[in-house]
Amino acid sequence: MKPNKTIGIAKKGIRLPYGALNLIPTTMFRSLFLRNATCRLVKSAPRARGRALGKHSYSSQQHNPYYFTLPPVRALGPTLWVFTAAGTIYLSCAAYEVYQDVQEFKKRPLGDVTYNNVDDVRTNKGVRQSAATTGFSPIDIFTTPWSGLNSAEKMLAIIGGLNIGVFGACRFSPSATLLFEHIPANTRNFTLFSSMFGHAGFLHLFFNMYGLSMFGPQVAGSPTFESSGSHLTAFYLSSGLMASLAYHFGTIWPNKTHRISPGLGASGxxxxxxxxxxxNYPHQHIGIMFVPGSLPAEEALLVLLAFETWGTFIGFGGLLRWAHAAHLGGLLVGVGYVQFDGKNRVWQPTRKFAFNQMRRLNLI
Structure with a gap:
């Protein structure tokens, strides 16, 4: 009789059937070792009880004494990096928009250059453009001159172009994929940002860009953003960072085996x-592709939150290998930003701070 070989995880005493590691996609290990992640094979596992066969006793250690230990995942470093990057993004986008608004304000004799005067002009401009922005579609990129697009529409076009461009570059040079996937066990922090532009395949890219084209214009034209391309850019990039961090923390608990699995995509x-x-639009209806019927947005949101929460903490038995933690993190960021008035509590104070500092430095 052939002995039942097993592989154990030393720290937790978990025993897996021999060969179970072969079930993990080889791309995970390819990326893992190319990134010099600390994946260790150790011999210090507890002794396994042998099974007597005649005069001989067989155990897993006798036939395969090596035990696979999951590498550690850092928490403090990535957290500080993400919040620093998000703050930098918000401040940079706010400073850029303030500079553009002041330059436009100076072209008209509208009074002294004060923050309130400049902000009033920006608000009026945003209200006028919001109706057009909500009806923006990818076709408009090819039928409208670039100068005819407002800042929010340009931002959506640029984000879509970046995702498509990165996907093409990774297909042309597969090694470039290593720069656009985040492996939690690795020590690189920048992939928390760059991974939101990478995609695993054409369908992955298609569905994410479809979602961007469906929800992006209406969010841009909502009262929260008022067709502000800079505000929408800051929100989009920061949300992607927070979603990546949620995926990262999800590999500490409860999805420990995902810490060597690359995460990538704009879905967060x-x-x-x-x-x-x-x-912003709780009474609008939303449906699912290839599924008949639709639900009001507020009800669909509850269903999605429940679905992603279940997928994160319980899972679907291997049927869906999605980054549920990233999806859940992104949903919570979007809901929380609108619920707690991110426009007036985050964006406007950042704009005012940027205005004051630029005035102090005589930049405007």
Whole structure:
């Protein structure tokens, strides 16, 4: 009789059938070792009880004494990096918009250059453009001159173009994929940002860009953003960072085996747009492709939150290998941003701070 070989995880005493590691996609290990992640094989596992066969006793250690130990995942470093990056993104986008608004304000004799005067002009401009922005579609990119698009529409076009461009570059040079996937066990922090532009395949890219085209324009034209391309850019990129961090923490608990699995895709940021859309338009209906019927946005949001929460903490038995933690994190960021008035509590104070500092430095 052939002995039942097993492989154990030393720290937790978990025993897996021999060969179970072969079930993990080889791309995970390819990326893992190319990134010099600390994946260790150790011999210090507890002794396994042998099974007597005649005069001989067989155990897993006798036939395969090596035990696979999951590498550690850092928490503090990635957290500080994400919040620093998100703050930098918001401040940079606010400073850019303030500079553009001041330059436009100076072209008209509208009074002294004060923050309130400049902000009033921006608000009036945003209200006028919001109706057009909500009807924006990818076709308009090819039928409208670039100068005829407002800042929010340009932002959506650029984000879509970046995702498509990165996908093409990774297909042309597969090694470039290593720069656009985040492996939690690795020590690189920048992939928390860059991974939101990478995609695993054409369908992955298609569905994310479809979501961007469906929810992006309506969110951009909502009262929260008022066709502000800079505000929408800051929100989109920061939401993607938070979603990546949620995926990262999800590999500490409860999905420990995912810490060597690369995560990539714009779905976390798209989920944030979906959450913001549902909060701004709770009575609009939304359906699922290839599924008949639809639900009001507020009800669909509850269903999605329940679905992603279940997928994160319980799972679907291997049927769906999605980054549920990233989706859940993105949804919560989008819902929370609108619910707690991110426009007036985050964006406007950042704009005012940028205005004051730029005035102090004589930049405007």
């Amino acid at each position: 940021a798209i989920m944030a747009l979906l959450g913001a859309w549902a909060m």
